[in-house]
Amino acid sequence: MADPILNHAARTPGDAHAPSRAPSRRAAYRARLLTFRVDPALDEHAAVYHEDGLLIVGDDGKVVAFGDYASLHVTLDANTPVHAMRDKLITPGFIDTHLHFPQTEMIASPASGLLPWLENWTFPAERTFEDAAHAADVAAFFIDELLACGTTTALVYCSVHRQSAEALFAEAHARDLRMIAGKVLMDRHCPEYLRDTAQSGYDDSRALIERWHGTGRQLYALTPRFAPTSTEAQLEACRTLARAYPDIFIQSHVAENHDEIRWVAELFPERRSYLDVYDHYELLRARAVYGHCIHLDDADRIRMAETQAIAAHCPTSNLFLGSGLFDFDAAARTGMPVTLATDVGGGTSFSMLQTMNEAHKVARMGGHHLSALRMFYLATAGAARALDLDDRIGTLAVGTEADFIVLDPAATPLMARRTARVESLEELLFAFALLGDDRAILATYANGRRVHARGMRQSALAHA
Template sequence: MTTTEILTGRVLSFTRSPFEAAPEAGAEIHEAVAVADGKVAGLGSAATLRAAHPQAPVTDHGDRLILAGFVDAHAHYPQAAIIASWGKRLIDWLNTYTFPEEMRFADPDYAAEIAARYLDLTAAHGTTTMCSFCTIHPESVEALFAQAQARGQRVTAGKTCMDRNAPEGLRDTVQSAHDDSKALLERWHGVDRLSYAITPRFSPTSTPEQLEALGALWAAHPDCLMQTHLSEQTDEIAWVRSLYPQARDYLDTYEAHGLLGPRGLYGHAIHLEPRERDRLRETGAALVHCPTSNTFIGSGLFDMAGLMAEGQRVGLATDTGGGSSFSMLRTMAAAYEIGQLRGTALHPAQLLWLATCGAAQALHLGDRIGNIAVGMEADLVVLDLGSTPAIAQRAERAEDLWEAVFPTIMMGDDRAVAEVRIGGRRV
C-alpha cells in the first residue's frame, strides 16, 4: 500500500540551469511537495496537494527551505579520519597523510567503521549522494557499498588503482587493477541505488599499461563512470610531463589510453591548457570543482565563469579529506569566495544548483536526483535559514529568498540542516 506524506515550506526546484540566463529565472518556489514510495509524487500549492491526498500526514516546515539533497561529486571517504591535517601541498599530503591512512583499509572492519562514520557525517550535513574514491583494497569498496545499501542511499564509488609511485602495500598491478575493478563492477553496479566508477587515482600513480587496461575495462562497460584527477597543482603537472614525455598535455595521458569520454569525471581541472578545455567540452566530460580543497592545499583558482561560458559540464564537491569540510554549504561558500577572487560573484541560485542539479548531472544522475520534480527520487534536505543568531539577524533583513538563503550558504553548517530524507525516509 502506497503511503503518501506532504511536506510544506518553501520548496525549491529548478527548470533550467541558472548559468544559462538570469539566475533567478530557472528557479521556482512551491508551497509543498508530496512524497510516496521514495519518490516525489506531487509539487505545488499546499491546498492542491492536500486535496489530492486527503489522508496524507503533513509535516509543516514553516518558512524553511526544502530542496534536493546535496550531491558531492568527488570525495575520498577513506580520508575522513585525516581531514584537516596541517601544512602540506598535494604530493606531500599524499605521502604524509593519505597513503598511511589508506593502508589501513585492507582491514574490512576498519573500512566498515570509516564508511559508516563517513555516511553519518555527510548525512548530518545534508549530503544524500556522493561519488567517492575508495582505496586499492576491494574491501574498501565493499564496505562503502554495503553501508549505503543498508541505508537505501544512492552512491557511486570505485576501487582506486595505483601500480607505481605509491608505498609498498598500496600498489596493485595492471592485472589486479583490471580484475578487481571488473569483479566489483559486476557485483555492485546497478544494484539498488549503487553505481560503479572505474577509478585510476591519477596519471602519476598508474603506468601507461595500467591506464590502458582500465581504458579497455571502461570500453567494455561504457555505462559506468570513470573518475580521476586532472591538473590540480602546477608541480603535479610538471611531474606528469616528466612521466609521460610523449603526451601533448595532462589530459592526453588519459585520452591516449581510452580514459576520456562523456561519462568521465575529472576532479579539480584548475590549470587547463586550451586544447584540454576544447577536448573536455567536445566529449561532454564533467569537471568537478573542489573549492575548499583547492584553497586548503594551495592548488589554485578554478575558472567557473569561463568554463561555464564555454559550455563545460561542471559539478561541485568537497574532496574529503583534502577538502577541509564535510559540508556542501561550506563548499558553496568556498566556491563563492574563489569566484570573487576571479572577478565573478556567483548567485545563490547558481551555488545551490551546482550542489544539487549540477553535481547530479555531472554524475549522469540528473534524471533521478538533484532536483525536486514529480518522479524524481525523494532525497531532500530542509534548511533552517535562521539556524544561529548571526545568520538569523542577517536573514531577517532579507527582501527575497536569495538574500535570505545566502547567509546560510556563507555561514551555515550542520545546525542549518533541519531534516534530511533519503529515498523519502527521514534520516
C-alpha cells in the same frame, strides 16, 4: 597481461539485490520549496520556487507531486500525513562529486603541498583500510557525516583495497542511498603496501562492477587515482573496462598542482597535456568526473566540453593545499561542465554549504560573481544533469527519487537574525551559503525516508 583482461562480456545492471522497503513512505511536506529547471547562469527563470509549497512522496519513495500548497492540498487523502514546516526550505539533497572516504580520519592534516601531503598523511591513512572491520567502521561514520551535511549522493574514492569499496557500498546499500564509488587503482609511484597491479586492479574493479553497479541504488566509478600512479598497462586496462561497461562512471584527478603537472609531463612526454593522457586512453566521456581542473588551457576545457567530461571544483581543498584558483569564466566560455565537491580529506569540510562559501570567494578572486542560486544549482540539479542522473536525483520533479533536505534559516542566532531581513530568494540562499554548515540541515531524506535528523546520529534515528 592475461587474456581475461581483454575477453569478457559486460552484464546488464539490475536491481535484483535492492534493500528491503519500508511498508510505506507516503507523506506530504508543507514548506518553502526550491528546485531548478536549468542553469541560472543561462536563464533568469531557472529556479522553481514556491513560498508556500507542498511536496508529496509516494509509498515507493518517489515524488508524487510538487507545487503550490493551495492547489495541491486538495489532492491529499486522509491517510497521508502532512508535516508542516512553513518557515523551513526544502531543496533536493546535495550531490558531492569528489571526495575520499579513507581520508576521513586524517582531514585537516598539515602539509606544505599536495605531493608531501599524499606521502606523509594520505598513504599511511589509506593503508589501514586493508582491515575490513576498520573500513566498515569508517564507512558508517563517513555516511553519517554526509547525511548530517545534507549530502544524499556522492562520488567517492575508496582505497586501493577491494574490501574498502565493499564496505562503503554495503553501508550505503543498507541505508538505501544512491552512491557512486570505486576502488582506487595504483600500480606505481606509491608505497608498496598500497600498490596493486594492472591485472589485479582490473580483476578487482570488474568484480566490484559486477557485484555493485546497479545493485539497489549503488553505481560504480572506475577510479585510477591520477595518471602518475598508473602505468600505461593499467590505463590500458581502464580503457578495456570503460569500453566493456559504457554506463559506469570514471573518476580521477587532473591539473591540480604545478608540481604534479610537471611530473605528468615527464612520465608521458608524448601527450599534449595532462588531460590528454586520459583522452588517449578513452577516459574522457559522459559520466567521467575529474577533480580540480585548475591549470587547464582552453584546448583542454573545450575537449572536456566536447566529451561531456565534468570538472569537479573543490575550493576548500584547493585553498588548503595552495593548489590554485578555479577559473569560472574560462569554464563558462568553453562550455566545460562544472560541479562542486568537498574533496575530503584535502577539503576541510563535509558541508556543501561551506564548500559554496569558499567557491564564492574563489570566484571573486578571479573576478567572477558566483550567485547563490547558481551554487545551489551546481550542488543539486546541475550535478545530477552533469552525471546523467537528473531523471532520478537532483530535482523535486514528479517521478524522481525523493532525496531532499530541510534547511533551517534560524539554525544559529546569527542566521536567524540575518534571514529575518532577507527580501529575495537569492539573499536567503546567500545567507545559507555564507553562514551555513551542518547545523543548517534540520533533516535529510533519502528515497522518501528520513535518514538524518539534526542532533541525532543514524544509530539513534533508527529508534526514533
